[in-house]
Amino acid sequence: MKTLIRWSVLAAVVAILALPAAARACPFCSAVSLTFAQEIAQSQAAVIAKLVEPPPPGSLSPQADGPLPKGKFEVVEVLKGADLVAEAGLSGADAKPIETIMLEEKPVGSLFLLMGVEPPDLVWSSPIRVGDRAVAYVRRLGDLPEKGPDRLAFFQEHLEDEDDTLARDAYDEFAVAPYADVRGLKDRMNPAELLAWIEDPKVQANRRRLYATMLGACGSMADAERIGRLLSGDGLSAEQTEARSGLDALIACYVALKGPEALELVDRLFLDRKDRDVPFTETYSAVMALRFLGEESDLVPRDRVLASLRLLLEEPKLADLVIADLARWQDWSAVDRLVTLFKEAQADNIFVREPIVNYLRACPLPEAAAAITELEAIDPEAVRRAATLAGVAGLIAAAPPAADDDDNAGPPGSTTLADPTALDAALATAIAPVRGDEDPTDITAAEPPATEQTAVPAAGGSMVAWWKWLIWAGVVIAIGIVSRAAMRTAPTGER
Structure with a gap:
């Protein structure tokens, strides 16, 4: 069963990795939710409203019967869609109140942000509580540039804001911003403040990742020494050790x-x-960091990054974490080592065989082709499954890419190779990194790229949606084929 699950997941990951690269933002950040700006952009009307009549007493109890409780709100300020709000009779001298679902008890007179869709009647979102400072914050959103460092400069002032709603929204703005924009803010960053937040064990791990990314753009050698102390853990108290979360x-x-x-x-x-017991989560975090650095040729030569990644080829259960990276960056020096790994694979790391085969298929060296013939005699099913996965990746990669109106949206890692042939690129893409026995528990950024923030759908995206449905149909079919093969061919006792 575990083998079946592994292969089903692997097939899905291969298909996802073969999709056109989405615009990526902060390389180690994941947005918690849509930002205020995104929510307002997706709505047709947005208002600041005052609670004038809360839900009936008792209706907020979990045991309450009947329809969901609703509160009534009076429009105080229209942020978007003034004509639609007026047409719905919600503004002006004879305005009627907005009535919408409210699941929390709040005092009368409290201010809320409400978003509406589907005019002319307008259907309203659940209310978001905002104070006076938050109202001023939301008012500014419409005046900011759509992108760029100048936009982020405003949100930087609200990182770790005393109003957690603003702090969370400011973080999310950085998390979805193009990485180039974050770097463009370096001269306006405060390294001392960033380092203090990084070393504060009470700061959330996802925010610490952002602050570390920012400090990497603006910090000093002295800051590096402080970060090195966190990495080594030397002399840290139990509380200070919490600051090592966000290790990647x-x-x-x-x-x-x-x-x-x-x-x-x-x-x-x-x-x-x-001869050392290194937690898998820490090794995985290091691999994620190296993948990022491998695209930053101005920081570290890629050959040096590859030398670090090749260390994991000495760990049979973890080698599959880096095989895809070696192929993508065309490091063909590992052919002999990978052939040995294939031959020596046991039940607890048999999964390494398929990525090895696809590495060899992508490799242009004649000894790689000879090795495939040799390895096929040892495990023909592994070679067949590798070909199936590579074929699925190649078919999906051939689909027309979605239009991208932001040429500068991606950080290092979001670009594609120009040198390999289309077939080699597809094969390299098919080598999906598979985690080892342990599951990372505190590495948000170490999750697959599917955790990245999805862009707000643009008008005219029907063709893109059609291709998505076609692609996912192919994914389902591929998973079914591979799963049946896995059940039929998996050796007894294989995990």
């Missing part, structure tokens, strides 16, 4: 500030596992 971003920050020599510490602490 901390590693990337450390290397960005200190340069290639910083990888010596990273290798020693997280990747060289000989």
Whole structure:
């Protein structure tokens, strides 16, 4: 059963990785929710309204019967869609109140942000409580540039705001902003403030990742030494150790500030596992950081990054984490080692065989082709499954890409290779990294790219939606084929 699950997930991951790269933002950040600006943009009307009549007493109880409780609100200020609000009779001298679902008890007179859709009657969202400062914050949103460092400069002032609603929204704005915009703000960042937040164990891990990313753009060598102390954990109290959450971003920050020599510490602490018990979550975080750095050629030479990644080829259960990266960056020096790994694979790491085959297929060296013939005699089913996964990836990669109106939206890692042939690129894409036995527990950024913020749908996206449905139909079919093959061919006792 575990083998079936692994192969079903692997097939889905391959298909997802073969899709055109989405515009990526902060490389280690994940937005918690839609930002105020995104919600307002998706609505047809937006207002600041005052609660004038709360839901009836008792209707907010979990045991209450009847329809969902509703509150009544009086429009105080129209932020968007003034004509629609007026047409619905919700503004002016004879305005009627807005009535919408309200699931929390709040005092009469409290201010809320409401968004409406489906004119002319307008259907309203659940109310979002806002104070006077939040009202002023929301008013400013319409005056900000649509993108760029100048937009982020406003939200930077509200990171770790005393009003957590504003702090959360400011974080989300950074999380969905193009990485180039974050870097463009470096001269206006406050390194001392960022470092203080990073070292504060009470700061949320997802926000710490953002602050580490920002510090990597603006910090000093002295800041690097402080981050290095966090990485090593030397002399940290139990409470201070909490500041090591968000380890992937901390590693990337450390290397960005200190340069290639910083990888010596990273290798020693997280990747060289000989005779050492390194938690899988920490090794995985290091791999995620190296993937980011591998695209930042101005920070660390890619050859040096690859040297660090190749250390995991000495760990049979973890080698599959990096095989895709070696193929994508055309490091063909690992052919002999991977052939040995294939031959020596046991039940607890048999899954490494398929990515090895696809690495060899992508490799242009004649010894790689000869190796495939040799390995097919050892495990023909692994070679067949690898070909199936590569074929699915190639078919999906051939689909017309969605239009992208933001050429500068992606951070390092979102670009595609120009050198390999289309077939080689598809094969390299098909080598999906599969996690080992352990599941990371505190590495939000170490999750697959599907965790990234989805862009707000644009008008005229019907063709894109049609292709998405076609692609997912192919994914379902591929999963079914691979799952049946796995059930039929999996050896007894395989995990």
